[in-house]
Amino acid sequence: MTGIDRSPTRTGSTLAVLAALVALAAAGATSWIALAVGTVGVALFLAGVALARHAAVSTGAAALFVGVLAAGVQGAPVTALLVGAVATVVAWDSAGTAIDLGAQLGRSATTVRLELVHAGGTALVGGLAAAIGWSIYQLGLGTQPLTAPVFLLVAALCLAGALAARGGG
Amino acid sequence: MSRGRLLAAVGLVAFAVGVGALVAPGVFGLGIQRYAVVVIGLLAVAAALRVVQGRRRAPRRRAETAMPEAVPAVPSPGEELDAVLAAFDPTRYGTADRRRKQLRRVATEVLTRYRGDSEATAREAIERGTWTDDPVAAGFLADERSRPPLTDRLRTRLGGASPYWQGIERTVRAIAETAGVDTDDRDGSTRPGLDRIVGSLDGRDAGLDRASAVADPTPTTRSTGHWRGISAAALSALGVGVLAERAGVVLFAVVGIAYAAAARKRTLSAPTLSIERTVEPADPEPDEAVTVTLTVTNEGEGPVWDLRLVDGVPPALSVVEGSPRLGTALWPGASATITYEVATRRGRHEFGPAQVLVRTLSGSVEREQAVEPATATEITCVPPLRPIDEPVPLRRQPTRHTGRVETATGGEGVEFFATRAYRSGDPLSRIDWNRHARTGDLATLEFREERAATVVLVIDRDEAAAVGPSRRGQTAVQRSVDAASRLFTTLLDDGNRVGIAALGARDCWLGPGAGDAHRVRARELLATHPALAPGETPENVLPFGWLASLRSQLPGDAQVVLLSPLCSPAVATVARQLDAGGHLVTVVSPDPTTTASGAGQLATVARRFRIADLRAAGIPVVDWSWEQSLPVALARTGWSE
Numbered sequence: 001m002t003g004i005d006r007s008p009t010r011t012g013s014t015l016a017v018l019a020a021l022v023a024l025a026a027a028g029a030t031s032w033i034a035l036a037v038g039t040v041g042v043a044l045f046l047a048g049v050a051l052a053r054h055a056a057v058s059t060g061a062a063a064l065f066v067g068v069l070a071a072g073v074q075g076a077p078v079t080a081l082l083v084g085a086v087a088t089v090v091a092w093d094s095a096g097t098a099i100d101l102g103a104q105l106g107r108s109a110t111t112v113r114l115e116l117v118h119a120g121g122t123a124l125v126g127g128l129a130a131a132i133g134w135s136i137y138q139l140g141l142g143t144q145p146l147t148a149p150v151f152l153l154v155a156a157l158c159l160a161g162a163l164a165a166r167g168g169g
Numbered sequence: 170m171s172r173g174r175l176l177a178a179v180g181l182v183a184f185a186v187g188v189g190a191l192v193a194p195g196v197f198g199l200g201i202q203r204y205a206v207v208v209i210g211l212l213a214v215a216a217a218l219r220v221v222q223g224r225r226r227a228p229r230r231r232a233e234t235a236m237p238e239a240v241p242a243v244p245s246p247g248e249e250l251d252a253v254l255a256a257f258d259p260t261r262y263g264t265a266d267r268r269r270k271q272l273r274r275v276a277t278e279v280l281t282r283y284r285g286d287s288e289a290t291a292r293e294a295i296e297r298g299t300w301t302d303d304p305v306a307a308g309f310l311a312d313e314r315s316r317p318p319l320t321d322r323l324r325t326r327l328g329g330a331s332p333y334w335q336g337i338e339r340t341v342r343a344i345a346e347t348a349g350v351d352t353d354d355r356d357g358s359t360r361p362g363l364d365r366i367v368g369s370l371d372g373r374d375a376g377l378d379r380a381s382a383v384a385d386p387t388p389t390t391r392s393t394g395h396w397r398g399i400s401a402a403a404l405s406a407l408g409v410g411v412l413a414e415r416a417g418v419v420l421f422a423v424v425g426i427a428y429a430a431a432a433r434k435r436t437l438s439a440p441t442l443s444i445e446r447t448v449e450p451a452d453p454e455p456d457e458a459v460t461v462t463l464t465v466t467n468e469g470e471g472p473v474w475d476l477r478l479v480d481g482v483p484p485a486l487s488v489v490e491g492s493p494r495l496g497t498a499l500w501p502g503a504s505a506t507i508t509y510e511v512a513t514r515r516g517r518h519e520f521g522p523a524q525v526l527v528r529t530l531s532g533s534v535e536r537e538q539a540v541e542p543a544t545a546t547e548i549t550c551v552p553p554l555r556p557i558d559e560p561v562p563l564r565r566q567p568t569r570h571t572g573r574v575e576t577a578t579g580g581e582g583v584e585f586f587a588t589r590a591y592r593s594g595d596p597l598s599r600i601d602w603n604r605h606a607r608t609g610d611l612a613t614l615e616f617r618e619e620r621a622a623t624v625v626l627v628i629d630r631d632e633a634a635a636v637g638p639s640r641r642g643q644t645a646v647q648r649s650v651d652a653a654s655r656l657f658t659t660l661l662d663d664g665n666r667v668g669i670a671a672l673g674a675r676d677c678w679l680g681p682g683a684g685d686a687h688r689v690r691a692r693e694l695l696a697t698h699p700a701l702a703p704g705e706t707p708e709n710v711l712p713f714g715w716l717a718s719l720r721s722q723l724p725g726d727a728q729v730v731l732l733s734p735l736c737s738p739a740v741a742t743v744a745r746q747l748d749a750g751g752h753l754v755t756v757v758s759p760d761p762t763t764t765a766s767g768a769g770q771l772a773t774v775a776r777r778f779r780i781a782d783l784r785a786a787g788i789p790v791v792d793w794s795w796e797q798s799l800p801v802a803l804a805r806t807g808w809s810e
Contacts, residue, residue: 004236004238004492009496054228054229055225058224058398062221062401065402065405066405068421069405069406069409069418069421072409072410072413072415072417072418072421073409073413073415073418075415075417076417077417078417078420081417081418081420081421082420082421082424085402085406085421085424085425086424088402089399089402089424089425089428093395093396093532096229096395096532097395097532100229100231100393100395101477101496103231103234104231104232104233104234104477104479104494104526105234105477105479105492105494105495105496106492106494108491108492108494109492109494109495109496110492110495110496110497110507111495111496111497113496113497113498113505114475114476114477114496114497114498115496117474117475117498117530118474118475118498118530118532121474121530121531122428122531125427125428125431125531126424126427126428128427129423129424129426129427129428130423130424132423132427133420133421133423133424134420136420136423137416137417137420152183152184152187152188152419154179154180154183154187154209155180155181155182155183155184155185155186155187158176158177158179158180158183159176159177159180159181159184159426159429159430162173162174162175162176162177162180
C-alpha cells in the first residue's frame, strides 16, 4: 500500500454540495443577478471540494453569499433569504470539515457520524439565529424609524469586531 | 482592558439602546441623520473586507496525522550521490568543487582496476580526456575544460539542465560503463530537465509518502481557524443592508454573529477516553493476516462531539484491509469500534498509542493527544528455522571436535587423504597392505579429518545496510537475518557450534553452542531482537568499539560468517580486521544495488571494488544477487578456496 486517498470525505462533500444548491435555489429564485453570481460561486465551490482547496471553497461560498445579498437588495422574501444565508454557511462549514477530515483520516475511514453531528450543530445554530432574526423582523423592525436598526447595527459591528479581535470569527 | 473587551462593551450598550428604541420608539429620539447611517454602512463593508483579508493571511491549521498504514520506504544504495562519493574521498565532503575531484578519483580507480593502467597512466588519460568516448564526461574531468560539441551544448540548454549537472551525469555513466555496470535501465527518463537529472543521480523518488509511526504527542490545544472569516458575512450584510435600506438584508447579520459567537468558545476540556485493542492471533506465522479490533469509549461526563483517531500501527506492519482511522462523535458512556487487518513480518511488534484529535462542536478548537490502552498490545511473529541443502561455505580449519568440516589435515576419517611412511604404533587397520604386498614397504593410509567448526554469524545491521532495490521490498538487513537463520540451522545440524552477533550491537550476542535449547534461543533472538527488528531505521554505528568487545567474546578458533551487503567501507574493514586477528572470515553478501540511478551505478561500482579487495585479501565473498535464493547463490559460488 503506497498511501491513502486523502481527498475530502464523501458524506461531507455531499452535504456541502446539497447545501450550496439549496442556497443557490433560495437566492436565485427571485433574482437573476443572484442566480448568475451564485452559479459562478457554486462552480468554484464544487471545484474546491473536488480538489480539496480551502481557498476555492471559501471564494465560492463568498460568491454564493454575495448572490444571497443581491437577492435581498432586490427584495426577495425574508424567509428565502435566511434559508439561503444559513445554507451557504452550512455548505462552507461542511466543505471545510470534509477537506480537513480527508487530510487527517482519509476517505476510507468511517466518519459519517462525526460529520452528521457537526453539520447538525451548524444547522441548529443557523436555524436558531434565523428564527431570532425573523422574529425581530416580525416585531416590526422594517417599519421603525432608523434609530433602532442603526444602534443594533453598531452593536453587532462592535460585537463582531470583539470576536474578530479574539481570533474566533 | 483589551480591545476586544472594549468593543464588546460598546456593542452591548449599543444593542441595549437599539432594542430600547425598538420596544419604545420615541424614548431614544436622537434624530440620527441619514449620513451617519451611510457612514456606518461603509464602515461595516470596510471591516468585512478587512476580515476577509485577515482570513487570507492566516490560513487554517489542523493537526497532521501519521501514516501508519504503510511500512517505511526502503532507500536504495546510492540514495544520495554525495554520500556515495564521500565513501571514495571523505575529506572533500563539503568543499566547493568536491564532486569533480571525487569523481576524478573514482575514474582513476576504475581505470587502474578494469583497464590495468598504472595510476599515472590513468591520471594522464583523465587529464587529457582520452579515457572515455563521451566528450562531455571527458571534458568534465579534464583539467582544462574542453567545450563539448555544439549539439551537446544545445541539447543541454534545451533540456534545462546546467552544464555542471549534465557533466556529472555523463561522467557517472561513463565511469559505470568502464567498470562494466549496466547503465541502460534508467527509470528517470520521463522527468524533464534538471529534476530528471538530479532525480536520476540521487535516485530519489519524489512525491512518495514516507510512512512514520504515530508519534507520542504531548497534549496540545490549538485554534483551527475553521470559522475565521465568518464575521465578514455579518459585516457585509450590515453594510449592504444599511446602504440599500433593506431591513431584511440586515437580518443576515444576526446569522453571521450567531456563528461567530458559537465559534468563540475557546476552551476544550481534556476528554476522558479509554481505548481497548485486541489482536487475533497474537502470535501469527509470517505473512499471516492479523485482525486488529480497537474500541474507544467516552468515559467522561460530557459528550465528545468530534473525535478523530489514528491507531498506532507498528511501523514494520502494513495495513492490508480496512482503515486504522476513525472519525466519530461519542455520547457519555458510548463507544465506537474499528477493525482492520495487518500483514505480519518477523519480529516482536508493539503497538504505539493512538493519536487522538478532539474538536469542539463548532470545530474551532482542536486538541491533540495520545491515548494508550491499559495493557500494551503486541504481535510476536517467530518464523520457524529451516535448513538449506547446500553445504555452507566454511573455511577449512582444524578443531578438536569431530564434525563435517573437511580439514586439510590427514588423520582418522572416511575420505582418502594421503599415505605416509609407517611409524611404529600406527594401527594395523590403516596400514596399506596392498602396497606392502607389492613392494614390501610399510605405509600408513591417512584419511581426511572432518572436524566441527565453531562459527559465529555476524549480521550487518548498519544504517548503510538497511537498503534494498525496491521501495516497498525487503532491506539487505532482513535478507541477512533470513540467511543467518538458515545458515545457523544448517551449520547446527551438521554438528558445528554456532553463535550469532549483530554488527555494532553489543547486547545482541549468542555465544557459540549446540543443542536444542541453543536452537530455541537463536530462533528467539533472530526473530525478536530489537537490533534486528524490521521496519526500524538502524542507527549509523561506528563498529570499531564493538569490534574490540566482539573479539574478546569470540572463542580463539571461531570462524566468522559476515552477512553484509558491503555498502559501507567500515564493514569491509571489520571483515579484514577479524581475518587478520586470526578468525577465518567468510562474507555472504546480498546485493541490494540497483543501476536505475547514476548514484546507484556508482554505489554498484564501489561495492564491486570492496568485494574485489576482500577477495584479494584472501577472504571469500559469496555475491548473492537479489533475485537468487540463498542455496542457489551458495551453489553458484561453488565453494572452493
